[in-house]
Amino acid sequence: MNDDDIHSLSGAYAIDAVDDAERARFEAHLAGCSQCQAEIASLRAAAGELSLTTITAPPPSLRAAVLRDISSIRVLPPEVTSEAAPAPKLVTPSTPSTPSAPASLESKRAERARRAPLLQWLAGAAAAAALATGGLVWHPWSSGTPAVQLTATQQVLHAKDAERFQKKLDAATATIVRSPSLNKAVIITTNLPAAPEGKVYELWLQQGATMVKAGFVPAGPSNTVLLHGNAATAAGAGITIEPAGGSETPTLPPVALISFV
Amino acid sequence: MVNMTLVPGGELSPVPETRALSAGGGLAGLLKACSLGDETAFAKLYDATAARLFGLVLRTVRDQAQAEEVTQDAYLDIWRNSARFDPDRGSATSWLMMIGHRKAVDRVRSAEATRRRDTAYEAREQAAPFDQTTEEAHRNLDAQRVRRALETLTETQRGALELAYFGGYTHREVAIMMDLPLGTAKTRIRDGLIRLRDTLGLEP
Numbered sequence: 498m499n500d501d502d503i504h505s506l507s508g509a510y511a512i513d514a515v516d517d518a519e520r521a522r523f524e525a526h527l528a529g530c531s532q533c534q535a536e537i538a539s540l541r542a543a544a545g546e547l548s549l550t551t552i553t554a555p556p557p558s559l560r561a562a563v564l565r566d567i568s569s570i571r572v573l574p575p576e577v578t579s580e581a582a583p584a585p586k587l588v589t590p591s592t593p594s595t596p597s598a599p600a601s602l603e604s605k606r607a608e609r610a611r612r613a614p615l616l617q618w619l620a621g622a623a624a625a626a627a628l629a630t631g632g633l634v635w636h637p638w639s640s641g642t643p644a645v646q647l648t649a650t651q652q653v654l655h656a657k658d659a660e661r662f663q664k665k666l667d668a669a670t671a672t673i674v675r676s677p678s679l680n681k682a683v684i685i686t687t688n689l690p691a692a693p694e695g696k697v698y699e700l701w702l703q704q705g706a707t708m709v710k711a712g713f714v715p716a717g718p719s720n721t722v723l724l725h726g727n728a729a730t731a732a733g734a735g736i737t738i739e740p741a742g743g744s745e746t747p748t749l750p751p752v753a754l755i756s757f758v
Numbered sequence: 759m760v761n762m763t764l765v766p767g768g769e770l771s772p773v774p775e776t777r778a779l780s781a782g783g784g785l786a787g788l789l790k791a792c793s794l795g796d797e798t799a800f801a802k803l804y805d806a807t808a809a810r811l812f813g814l815v816l817r818t819v820r821d822q823a824q825a826e827e828v829t830q831d832a833y834l835d836i837w838r839n840s841a842r843f844d845p846d847r848g849s850a851t852s853w854l855m856m857i858g859h860r861k862a863v864d865r866v867r868s869a870e871a872t873r874r875r876d877t878a879y880e881a882r883e884q885a886a887p888f889d890q891t892t893e894e895a896h897r898n899l900d901a902q903r904v905r906r907a908l909e910t911l912t913e914t915q916r917g918a919l920e921l922a923y924f925g926g927y928t929h930r931e932v933a934i935m936m937d938l939p940l941g942t943a944k945t946r947i948r949d950g951l952i953r954l955r956d957t958l959g960l961e962p
């Protein structure tokens with residue numbers, strides 16, 4: 498997915514009209530795009546106004562229940578940003594990294610300082626919205642505060658020991674990001690042509706001499722998908738074309754084989 | 759619980775009722791008080807926003823019992839995270855509605871929702887007694903203003919936005935539902951939101 502594509506996802510992201518993989522990919526982009534940060538804040542404000550058209554009083558029992566419950570819930574502390582916080586490290590495998598010349602460091606720092614408040618606001622709101630889903634993880638762009646939960650996909654993309662393996666297939670690319678410590682891998686596909694009618698792209702992990710089913714690539718040229726199975730022990734991953742519903746063993750030849758060794 | 763809130767000067771002062779019920783400034787002040795553990799401020803925040811948040815959640819989950827659960831869950835998160843809200847970074851209303859909306863969307867996409875959804879919502883909604891007070895009349899004016907702004911959207915923009923926002927569908931699902939080419943629905947949603955924002959005179 499190129500940068501123009503990802504910008505255009507801002508509206509859908511602002512109103513939660515994205516799936517988990519898209520959310521992960523967009524948030525990786527959002528951390529470095531002040532344009533999208535500002536736009537999302539304004540689009541969320543606009544969307545929030547739609548609730549003026551659906552006003553409905555809740556029953557009094559709900560008020561009583563809510564007020565009863567809060568007295569046993571501790572308010573989380575505010576986010577504390579340290580002056581000495583290290584620059585956030587971003588792993589955005591779909592974007593080529595741009596080397597930063599020393600001269601640009603100062604302006605980058607200024608840019609980060611300028612956009613930090615909005616980011617924290619977005620992060621706080623996202624954290625509040627996501628709290629019920631479990632598994633708190635620290636997000637790299639929140640300066641070390643536990644502000645945002647990462648999906649499993651994001652955890653892999655941001656893992657310290659994340660390794661990248663890329664395969665080019667004509668215009669398409671398949672990139673695997675694997676974190677041995679998390680025992681998980683994510684595949685990012687771009688420009689992947691549609692599977693033939695009635696067929697799907699199935700994913701595999703190579704365990705010893707056996708290819709083990711690891712999920713599917715959804716329809717669409719660009720996707721980010723978490724593979725099922727033990728990625729740490731796998732020697733490689735494969736993509737094959739299978740009948741809808743998938744197969745028990747891979748159909749040969751594979752579309753791509755990506756070696757981890 | 760004392761009906762007091764800490765103000766920047768360090769002195770204690772009561773939260774003015776009218777401010778609390780008016781625009782974002784008052785809500786932001788209430789959230790600040792919540793972050794200091796002020797349960798009375800939270801009750802005021804609830805009273806000032808519950809009909810709006812519950813209405814949004816109900817519209818999306820379409821089931822009274824589930825809407826109550828989701829709304830309760832949202833308000834507990836609002837309380838828990840009140841210290842994380844900063845008025846310089848967006849309006850309190852926007853923050854509250856975002857939390858409620860995200861919770862509602864999570865619920866309709868979960869298997870639990872599919873299992874429990876009933877079809878009584880429409881009937882209940884139409885049967886609800888309509889007791890128009892002055893406050894409700896004002897709310898109706900607000901609703902009219904938003905509906906008029908929605909009318910400035912193209913039919914496709916409005917349809918895509920409503921399916922996504924109120925229906926809780928992803929842009930990919932919206933594209934299929936509306937027979938739009940893949941990738942088009944997200945653009946329509948974004949264009950529609952931008953037009954809505956500009957028509958309502960919100961800061962870009």
Ligand SMILES: [Zn+2]
Pocket residue numbers: 503504526530532533534
């Ligand atoms: Zn952007």
